[in-house]
Amino acid sequence: MILSKKHELIKRNFRRFAETEFTTEIQEELDRNGGFNWDIWHKIGKYGFTGVKIPVEYGGQGGDYLSYALMNEEFCRVCPVLGIYANTPNSLGGGPLLQCGNEEQKQKYLAPAARGEKQIVFALTEPGAGSDPGSMTTKAVADGDYFILNGRKCFISGAPVADYAIVYARTDLTQKGGRGISMFIVDMKLEGVSCGKPELKMGINGYPTSDIVFENVRVHKDDLLGPLHKGYGVAMKTLDGGRLGVAAQAVGAAQGAFEEAVAYAKGRKQFGKPIYYNQGVSFMLAEMATEIEAARNLVYAAAEAKDNDAANAATLCSMAKLYATEMANKVCGQAIQLHGGYGYIKDYKVERLYRDVRVMTLYEGTSQVQKIVISRDILK
Numbered sequence: 267m268i269l270s271k272k273h274e275l276i277k278r279n280f281r282r283f284a285e286t287e288f289t290t291e292i293q294e295e296l297d298r299n300g301g302f303n304w305d306i307w308h309k310i311g312k313y314g315f316t317g318v319k320i321p322v323e324y325g326g327q328g329g330d331y332l333s334y335a336l337m338n339e340e341f342c343r344v345c346p347v348l349g350i351y352a353n354t355p356n357s358l359g360g361g362p363l364l365q366c367g368n369e370e371q372k373q374k375y376l377a378p379a380a381r382g383e384k385q386i387v388f389a390l391t392e393p394g395a396g397s398d399p400g401s402m403t404t405k406a407v408a409d410g411d412y413f414i415l416n417g418r419k420c421f422i423s424g425a426p427v428a429d430y431a432i433v434y435a436r437t438d439l440t441q442k443g444g445r446g447i448s449m450f451i452v453d454m455k456l457e458g459v460s461c462g463k464p465e466l467k468m469g470i471n472g473y474p475t476s477d478i479v480f481e482n483v484r485v486h487k488d489d490l491l492g493p494l495h496k497g498y499g500v501a502m503k504t505l506d507g508g509r510l511g512v513a514a515q516a517v518g519a520a521q522g523a524f525e526e527a528v529a530y531a532k533g534r535k536q537f538g539k540p541i542y543y544n545q546g547v548s549f550m551l552a553e554m555a556t557e558i559e560a561a562r563n564l565v566y567a568a569a570e571a572k573d574n575d576a577a578n579a580a581t582l583c584s585m586a587k588l589y590a591t592e593m594a595n596k597v598c599g600q601a602i603q604l605h606g607g608y609g610y611i612k613d614y615k616v617e618r619l620y621r622d623v624r625v626m627t628l629y630e631g632t633s634q635v636q637k638i639v640i641s642r643d644i645l646k
């Protein structure tokens with residue numbers, strides 16, 4: 267797919283920001299020490315990246331899905347952590363509010379998130395309910411003007427720094443699976459809400475992930491998001507868009523690793539000549555470039571389908587996530603191979619990219635879950 271002049275320009279702007287602001291020093295410091303870089307967070311808010319895909323009337327830039335994909339791609343080419351910072355409010359955090367928040371909820375919660383003033387996270391997964399979120403046990407029981415929330419969510423990206431969480435809980439205890447689940451906007455400062463210790467992760471260090479525990483938390487009924495018992499479908503629709511974002515992140519990270527591999531193959535000499543003189547090396551680079559380009563085209567096609575509300579948009583998003591994230595794992599591994607022993611050393615960017623992309627075939631639905639979604643569609 268050939269990008270329009272407008273999208274080319276948008277892509278260049280994302281690249282310039284990432285290369286200028288998310289320096290190697292910042293990347294390495296976050297990877298080493300974890301935590302969260304508030305300075306970068308405020309900058310991406312100031313530039314409007316936290317609201318790229320959110321309508322202007324709710325504090326965003328009103329961009330399309332293709333622009334959102336380009337942002338994820340270009341930010342992750344430099345560092346996946348930057349992509350994840352900007353992705354969350356546009357995707358899992360803001361998505362449910364955009365889909366079914368009332369006007370008051372959108373102004374109160376979505377607009378500050380789009381402007382980067384507040385952070386909203388998405389709390390679906392539980393210790394016993396990952397690929398099968400319909401088996402969740404977190405529950406919310408009506409009590410006058412409130413719901414009493416009890417349960418535990420796990421692996422919640424951004425939880426330790428969040429102001430609000432979109433929490434999924436069973437409200438009809440007689441129902442099973444996806445039925446009888448509702449969504450709530452939960453203020454993380456409410457009594458009874460607590461976060462676990464940030465997980466020690468293989469990669470994407472610098473964006474903390476933790477459990478959230480709810481013990482008799484009183485959530486006002488005004489913070490019920492969307493119709494009662496109808497939250498599950500919204501979660502699934504939110505994940506379609508999120509999967510497009512992860513697919514674009516994978517393309518960007520693979521592109522970053524590929525560029526490192528090309529530069530290294532040109533500079534590194536063995537047997538008296540640059541290693542790329544060997545077809546064993548140049549053919550590997552040719553295959554990497556081809557697979558990245560194939561994934562990129564699939565991502566752009568899925569974005570176009572989302573922008574046009576096409577009937578196959580959800581399937582294309584799953585296909586893009588499946589293909590691009592598996593490709594990125596392979597390409598980042600090949601980039602290490604081409605660096606020889608140096609690729610195993612932390613001084614080389616490919617070592618970090620290899621660890622950062624590993625999660626992409628896992629979160630927002632594993633590769634196996636994407637195959638369930640795709641096969642359901644083609645076999646219906």
Ligand SMILES: Cc1cc2nc3c(=O)[nH]c(=O)nc-3n(C[C@H](O)[C@H](O)[C@H](O)COP(=O)(O)OP(=O)(O)OC[C@H]3O[C@@H](n4cnc5c(N)ncnc54)[C@H](O)[C@@H]3O)c2cc1C
Pocket residue numbers: 387388389390391393395396397398420421422423424467475625628629630631632633634635
């Ligand atoms: C760093 C990180 C950040 C995350 N952020 C968030 C977040 O912000 N919000 C949130 O709600 N969740 C988040 N998650 C959770 C993530 O979405 C889940 O980890 C993921 O959906 C898989 O669930 P699970 O880990 O319980 O694995 P399981 O569901 O237990 O799966 C284990 C293995 O079994 C396979 N499997 C399971 N069922 C089937 C099947 N029917 N057919 C074939 N294979 C199957 C899976 O593919 C996988 O390989 C995050 C996870 C990580 C690691």
